[in-house]
Amino acid sequence: MSEAHLSRAIQTYIRSLSDAKVIKIHGNTFIEKGTPDLIACIQGKMFLFEIKIGNYKLSKIQKVRLKEWREAGAVARVVRSVKEVEGYIKQELDKNA
Numbered sequence: 001m002s003e004a005h006l007s008r009a010i011q012t013y014i015r016s017l018s019d020a021k022v023i024k025i026h027g028n029t030f031i032e033k034g035t036p037d038l039i040a041c042i043q044g045k046m047f048l049f050e051i052k053i054g055n056y057k058l059s060k061i062q063k064v065r066l067k068e069w070r071e072a073g074a075v076a077r078v079v080r081s082v083k084e085v086e087g088y089i090k091q092e093l094d095k096n097a
Contacts, residue, residue, distance in 0.1 A: 003053050007037060009082050010049065017089070019043045034061035036069070036076060045092055046074035049085060 001009075007024060014022040022040040025031060036048040048069050050062055058066070058078055069076035075092050079085050 001053065003037075003051050006053060006081070007051050010038060010051065010079070010085050013082050013085060014038075014040050014042065014089075017042055032065070034059065034065035036062070036065065042089060043093060043096070045096065047089065047092070048074055048076040049088075050076075050078045052078055052080055 011022050011024065014020050020040065020042040022038055025035050025037055025039060027033070027035070036050040038047075038049040038051065040047040040049070046069075048066070050058060050066060052058070062078075066076040066078070075088060077084075077088050079088070
C-alpha cells in the first residue's frame with residue numbers, strides 16, 4: 001500500500017467517527033517544514049499523524065515537530081496502519097471517558 005492510499009484509508013476511518021474532523025497537510029512553502037501529514041480533532045482532542053510505510057523513518061525535523069505537538073498537549077504519532085491509528089484514538093478517548 002502506498003502512503004497516499006494509507007492516508008486516504010486513515011482519513012476515511014477518522015471521518016466515520018462521531019464529532020471528528022481531519023485534514024491532509026500537503027507540504028509546500030507555506031507549511032512549516034516537518035508538519036505531520038494528518039491533523040484531526042476527535043471529540044475535542046487534537047491528533048496529528050505522520051504516515052510512514054515500510055521501513056521509512058522520520059526525519060530529524062519530523063521528530064522535532066511531533067515532540068512540539070506532544071508538548072502542547074496533542075496526541076502526535078508516527079503511524080503505519082489504520083489499525084495503529086484506531087488504537088491511538090481509542091486509547092486517548094478511553095482516558096477521557
